[in-house]
Amino acid sequence: MPNTTEPPGIRTADDSAGPAQAEIVYVIGAPGSTTVKIGRTVNPRKRLAEIQRMSPARLTLLWSHPGGHELETNLHRHFSGLRVHGEWFTFQADPVTMVAWAVGAQPWDLPKVNLKRPRPPRRREQRENPYVAHPSGPDELARWRRDVEASLSGLSDEIRAIQDPLQRFAAVRDLEELLGATLRGETQRAVVAMKESGLVWREIGELLGVSGQRAHQISLGGRPLYGRKKTASSKQKGRTVITRPASATSESSPR
Numbered sequence: 001m002p003n004t005t006e007p008p009g010i011r012t013a014d015d016s017a018g019p020a021q022a023e024i025v026y027v028i029g030a031p032g033s034t035t036v037k038i039g040r041t042v043n044p045r046k047r048l049a050e051i052q053r054m055s056p057a058r059l060t061l062l063w064s065h066p067g068g069h070e071l072e073t074n075l076h077r078h079f080s081g082l083r084v085h086g087e088w089f090t091f092q093a094d095p096v097t098m099v100a101w102a103v104g105a106q107p108w109d110l111p112k113v114n115l116k117r118p119r120p121p122r123r124r125e126q127r128e129n130p131y132v133a134h135p136s137g138p139d140e141l142a143r144w145r146r147d148v149e150a151s152l153s154g155l156s157d158e159i160r161a162i163q164d165p166l167q168r169f170a171a172v173r174d175l176e177e178l179l180g181a182t183l184r185g186e187t188q189r190a191v192v193a194m195k196e197s198g199l200v201w202r203e204i205g206e207l208l209g210v211s212g213q214r215a216h217q218i219s220l221g222g223r224p225l226y227g228r229k230k231t232a233s234s235k236q237k238g239r240t241v242i243t244r245p246a247s248a249t250s251e252s253s254p255r
Contacts, residue, residue: 014131024040024042
């Protein structure tokens with residue numbers, strides 16, 4: 001027999017006076033059905049009538065127990081895997097038996113057991129950066145700069161020795177393209193060497209002053225640190241394209 005007895009202290013819609021209202025948690029559903037509604041109210045008769053107007057099946061108050069928001073929330077969370085819509089749940093067995101057991105046992109108050117094996121904290125190995133500046137680094141770099149400046153000065157002298165302005169311009173442009181390709185290749189090889197030494201891309205990016213993703217692009221041959229690569233069409237815009245005369249190509253070329 002469904003439990004339709006109202007707990008003491010409940011005032012129905014027909015009561016004009018009485019004790020203070022107290023909330024109850026209810027189970028409403030059709031007799032024999034395993035789909036029920038778990039909710040709370042202070043007026044079970046009125047609430048049953050409201051729900052009945054929205055249901056084609058005959059409903060009844062199957063079970064009730066003193067309680068309010070906390071008990072209702074605990075029941076909803078405990079049976080969340082059986083929820084079909086809103087506050088409606090479909091059980092595999094008698095809903096009243098399972099809800100009454102949950103209220104009595106209160107499994108939500110039991111300590112939760114973590115069945116997962118805890119993972120040890122991941123420790124990142126502290127590696128020595130092989131590219132930290134050493135005392136001899138600045139002197140070596142200064143000596144290298146002096147050698148490069150001397151070589152560039154000699155190239156400039158040879159270019160200025162070309163009398164024909166057109167040939168001098170072509171020599172500068174050829175030298176510019178040659179140096180650009182050489183420097184890009186050396187930059188790529190330097191970044192690859194950093195990676196092979198054991199550094200990660202983030203560390204390489206910090207050394208170069210770029211992001212780790214940009215450092216990886218440089219290692220693949222992307223234009224390094226010199227801005228965006230211009231397309232052939234953009235190179236033609238904004239400057240005059242000079243074609244060498246046929247006679248000029250047979251004369252002395254820059255060394």
